[in-house]
Amino acid sequence: MFRVLFLSIFSLFLCISVVFANPPAVSYIFPAGAQRGTSVDVRVGGLFLYDKPAFELTGLGVTHSPHLAPAKRVWFEGPLLPLTESQQQEDYPADTRGNVAITKDAPLGPRRVRVFTAQGGAGGPRFVVGELPEVVEQETDGDQIPAPIKLPVTANGRIFPREDIDLWEFDAEAGTAITALVHAQSINSPLVSRLDILDAKGTVVAEQMLHPCVGTDASVKFTPKVAGKYRVRVTDARALGGPAYVYRLTITAENVPEFHYPLRAKPDGLKDALDAAPVLQAPIALNGRIERPGAVNEWKLDLKKAGSYTFDLQARRHESPLCGVVTIFDATGKELKRAEGAENSDAAPFAFDPPADGVYTVKVGEKFRGRAGANFVYRLRVLDAPEKITPGFQLALASDVFTLPRAGTLKVKVTAERFGTFQGPIIVSAADLPKGITAPAIRIAANQPNADLVLTASADAAIATHPLRLTGLGVAGLIAYRSDTTDARLAVALPTPFKIIDQYVMTSAPRGETYHRKYTIDRGGFDGPIQVQLADRQARHLQGVTGPVLTLKPGETEFAYPAFLPPWMEMGRTCRVCVMATAKVRDPIDGREHTVSFSSVEQNQQMIVVVGPGRLDVGAEKTSVLAEGEVKLAVKISRSKNLSGPATVELVLPEHVRGVTVAKLVVAADKGDGELVLKFAPNAGPFNAPLVVKATVQTDTGPVTSETKVEAVR
Known part of the structure; x- marks a missing residue:
């Protein structure tokens, strides 16, 4: 009786107070692969990955960490974004770390990556098992430093930040053909690869092929005329970039075919013809190229x-660039039938009934004038009857991971691809659902492609991940056809009881200091501590805004979040910052503790600030210095009328730069000039990013800062 009463009260609590589940998202795995017979430490980036999310790689021959551990977030700011681009929603994936080990006999190819938290599951990126030695980019801020590699190799990198350029340097012999090829979009990376090859002087000696080698996203081939060092340059063709823009670059002197001729297709029993001279009989496959x-x-x-x-x-279905046109003529030259493909697909198979016995001419060409090449290959199948395809169907889902909130519902679109003569209705049901999860069977009507399966979780459904297997049954006459899906996951998610609430507020604030925005927490019955920090998903590009992790005490409902507006922000822009709240919540059903969150990009939850001029300015006498021995750098401090106090001036180095020391300089409140003394060790560097001169004045409301950049050159 008590349990029934408890569940009733808990269900009411869910209906009234619970906000939603904040399911995770996976942006990337880096590196995106490894050589079989090795192990590699990986970073998995995504949104709302709390504590130690469960980690899964599919396929044989791979073992991995069962859970991912929190890791320091890697972020490179990159160039200032133009106004319109900075107004778009942007994700700031958190980094987690794990390990992947691959057996020596593991099958080559991609594996699915999945993660799971108490608030759901996510997939998307691919991890590739390769056969060549592999290296991983050592990422640094600033201009790219060429990374030395030895061929053959697969290099794992990413184009981060925007407009980033990666350089991989290798030795090549004269007369030895080299092929460089990239996989990016094929592993679900947003990178649109652009490749070229440079010599030691930086001259482009080979450009990306118009049509990549079969099985690749982009490729370039060249044969050096002289031995020496060469570099493969990797960029995004749109000058974009980000944490998720990972790639796998393979560079080899082995032969990599640009295309296959005859075209490689699934065996179908047809005789292949390569000679167009004789009169041929159907059935036959005509192989040619334009x-x-x-x-x-x-x-x-x-x-x-x-x-x-x-x-x-x-x-096109076999990676040939040909957009084919097929035309059939009779003996007099009269056109009887014509079919042409679309830009990215072949023409659909078509039937032809000859009006008389005789020899007919079949012409194959390219749809678009000016397009042709040795790789414009095709295979025209000619059958002497409608193709006999075994009747049946196959079920497909839009994703391989689904999140179902406890006490909620989820619609899963189920698509059926029918084969042969079967066009009948299909009954789809979910098999072996766990306790607390129900899904009434659905009917995909005859000749219809899909229908929605509705999954429902009870108020006491366990927070867990389960296999999701759908089975389909189609009947035509006395014959039954069956199909199922076997590689999907269903994650039951714990909703979040609390949320951040507030009214729309828009104000202005000076750059170079901290702005505080007041918020209110609706706890929804939860009385434990809550952490607040910058959200993984932002309504706009952050423009370098940073903020701490605040911990609200039990029962605390109001707080002011401090966001630091960097001194280099563009004045007049509207800054929109979103925060998220996370907490450990005890499950009232089984007593387990889970981390849940609230995050919103709605306008009322945003910190909306128009950026104004800073109250402090620092300038340097020189924009560049010679990085040798001791260097004196004069600096000038300017303060606004409402700012007073001494200014501390220091040099901020990129994390990877070594061998530079400088004592802090304090410019008195009534002074505006000072001198920094920089000391460079003989092996100081690398100087691929500028040094930052930073000035700070402490006030009652926090530090006020300004920055200027100085290049160090050798």
Whole structure:
């Protein structure tokens, strides 16, 4: 009786006070692969990855950390974004770390990456098992320093921040052909790769191929005329970049085919013809290519009036760039049938019924004038009857990970691809659902492609991850057809009881100091401590805004969050900052403790500030210094009328720069000039990023800062 009463009260609590589950998102895994027979430490980045999220890689021959551990967030600010671009929503993935070990006999190829928290599950990135030795980019801020590598190799890198350029340097012999190829979008990275090869002087000696080698996202080939050092340059073709822009670059002297001729297709029992001279009989596969702009291949086929023929052009589906056009003519030259592909797909197979016995001409060409090449290959299948395809169907889901909130529902779109003559209805049901999860069977109507399966979690459903297996049954006459899905996961999520609430506030604040925004927490019955920090998902680009982690005491409902506005922010811009709240909540069903969060990009939860001029300014006598021995650098401090006090001036070095020392300088309150003394060790550097001269004046409301940059050159 008590349990029934408890569940009733808890269900009411869910309906009234719970906000939502904040499911995780996975942005990347870096490096995105490793050589089999090795192990590698990986960083997995994503949103709302708290504590130690569960970690999963699919496939044989791979073992990995069962959970990911928190790691220091890696962030490179990059160039200042133009106004319109900075107004777009942006993610700031948190970093977690784990390990992946691969057996020597592990199958080559990609593996799915999945993570799970108490608030759901997520997937998307791919981790690739390779066969070559691998290296990982050592990321630093500033201009790229060429990374030495030895061929053959697969280099793991990422284009981060925006407009980043990666350089991989290797030795090559004269006359030895080198191929560099990238996989990025094929492992679900947003990178649109751009490759070229430079010599030791920085001259471009080979550019990216218009049509990449088969099986790659981008590639470049070249044969050095002289031995020496060469570099592969990797960028994003749109000058974008970010933490998720990972790639795998393979550089080898082994032969990498640009294309396959004849076209490699799934065996279908047809005889392959390469010679267009003789008159041919169906069934047959006609193999050719369009090597010159405007060229058209002509084939002669002996067809019968009594026959019904099927023509199926294979090109784009097998990575050929050909956008094919198939035309059939009779003996007099009259056009009887025409089919052409779209920009990214082949024409659909079509039927042709000859009006009379005789020899017909079949022409194959390229749809767009000026496009041609040795790699414009095709395979035209000609069947002497409609293709016999085994009737049936196959079920597919839009994702392999789904999140279902406790006491909530989730619609899962189930798509059926029918084969052959089967066009009947299909009954889809979820098999082996755990306790507390229900899903009534659904019917995908005849000739319809999909329907929604509705999953429902009870108020006492366990917070856990389960396999999600859907089975389908289709009946046509007395024949039953079956199909199922086997590689999906369903995560039951714990909703968040609390939320941040407030009214719309817009104000202005000077750059170079901290702005405080007041907020209120609606605890929704939760009385424990809550941490508040900058949100992983922001309504706009942060423009370098930083903030601490605040801990609200039990029962505390009001707080002021301090956000530091960097001194280099562009004045007049509207800064919109979002915060998120996280806490450990005890599950009232089984007593386990879980971390949940609230995060919103809604306008009322934003810190909206128009950036104004700073109250402090620092300038340097020189914009660059010679990085040798002792260097004296004169600086000048300017304060606004409402700012007083001594200014501390210091040199801020990029994390990777070594061998530079400088004593702090204090410029008295009534002074404006000073001198920094920089000392450079003989091995100081590398100086691929500027040194930052930072001035700070302490006030009752916090520090007021200003910065200027100085280049160090050798």
